[in-house]
Amino acid sequence: MWVQCGKGPMYFVLYSFLIGVSLASIMGDECDWTGSGLSKPSTDKGVTPIYLRCSAGKIKWVYPRGALRVLLRLPNQERNFRGCIKIRSTEKPGRPVARVYLEGPRSLVPLYTENNGVKPIRCFNSKKGQAAIYIEATDERSFDRQAIEIEYDLQQLPKNTYGYDPNEECRPCSKEELAHIFCTSDLVTRGTIHSVENDRKTETSQVSVKITKLIRHTSADEFFEEIETNNVYIPPTMHKHVTLNVPQHCGINHGLGEFVFMARRKLGELSLLCAPRLETWAVLVSELNEGGRSHCVLKS
Numbered sequence: 335m336w337v338q339c340g341k342g343p344m345y346f347v348l349y350s351f352l353i354g355v356s357l358a359s360i361m362g363d364e365c366d367w368t369g370s371g372l373s374k375p376s377t378d379k380g381v382t383p384i385y386l387r388c389s390a391g392k393i394k395w396v397y398p399r400g401a402l403r404v405l406l407r408l409p410n411q412e413r414n415f416r417g418c419i420k421i422r423s424t425e426k427p428g429r430p431v432a433r434v435y436l437e438g439p440r441s442l443v444p445l446y447t448e449n450n451g452v453k454p455i456r457c458f459n460s461k462k463g464q465a466a467i468y469i470e471a472t473d474e475r476s477f478d479r480q481a482i483e484i485e486y487d488l489q490q491l492p493k494n495t496y497g498y499d500p501n502e503e504c505r506p507c508s509k510e511e512l513a514h515i516f517c518t519s520d521l522v523t524r525g526t527i528h529s530v531e532n533d534r535k536t537e538t539s540q541v542s543v544k545i546t547k548l549i550r551h552t553s554a555d556e557f558f559e560e561i562e563t564n565n566v567y568i569p570p571t572m573h574k575h576v577t578l579n580v581p582q583h584c585g586i587n588h589g590l591g592e593f594v595f596m597a598r599r600k601l602g603e604l605s606l607l608c609a610p611r612l613e614t615w616a617v618l619v620s621e622l623n624e625g626g627r628s629h630c631v632l633k634s
Contacts, residue, residue, distance in 0.1 A: 507608040580605070
């Protein structure tokens with residue numbers, strides 16, 4: 335990520351419940367899976383395998399019974415990735431309707447159980463281009479409408495790296511990366527930083543941006559918030575705020591001036607990828623468009 339403030343740049347760019355494997359059909363449509371435990375015989379305590387091959391999607395399991403093994407992979411490649419999941423669950427006091435584990439080399443690593451269900455987002459690294467998570471029902475006899483929903487996001491790791499590097503998220507964006515990210519982002523907007531708040535629970539900094547010119551977006555209207563104002567006339571894109579998430583360890587500060595913010599959707603929210611100062615971006619736009627070095631027409 336790249337933000338320039340003032341004169342200098344700021345950079346921020348197998349386990350006991352495996353009783354058996356169910357012979358039920360392997361379900362999934364590449365990205366999402368929805369199923370019900372009521373479709374299984376009450377005596378079936380096996381594990382239902384699910385294969386998903388997508389960079390993002392959702393898993394929804396109602397009336398949980400037995401267990402699921404969900405294998406996650408990126409589409410059309412074997413590259414390693416950094417995976418993150420967000421869990422939403424209907425719960426009884428002190429007990430989730432299901433437990434979630436990550437498959438490790440020798441045992442399962444708890445991601446969401448009675449003892450560690452507070453943190454809403456959990457992240458992990460793939461191994462040999464894949465990662466498997468287990469979802470185990472905790473109450474086999476209940477016929478209350480219970481459900482667990484897991485949203486996942488898989489971010490490809492850079493080539494020639496052996497794992498996730500937190501500093502990679504904070505480094506400056508190159509010219510080529512800026513051009514690529516502009517063309518592929520879910521949101522590109524000019525704006526000023528209104529405020530920065532740190533959320534210890536999610537370990538992110540939430541950057542509130544006042545939009546001055548909306549450049550492009552992919553149905554991101556739900557992320558915008560109205561700003562209270564006493565002005566009689568408000569231009570269409572001048573009355574909106576948008577919140578962008580940045581890893582807290584990047585240490586983003588409140589910067590003055592106008593920036594071009596480029597962000598992507600991640601687990602239902604917008605994550606900031608790059609934010610060059612407007613003057614810097616305008617120079618790059620002219621250079622890259624003239625040289626034909628972009629996949630789309632760049633704008634400022």
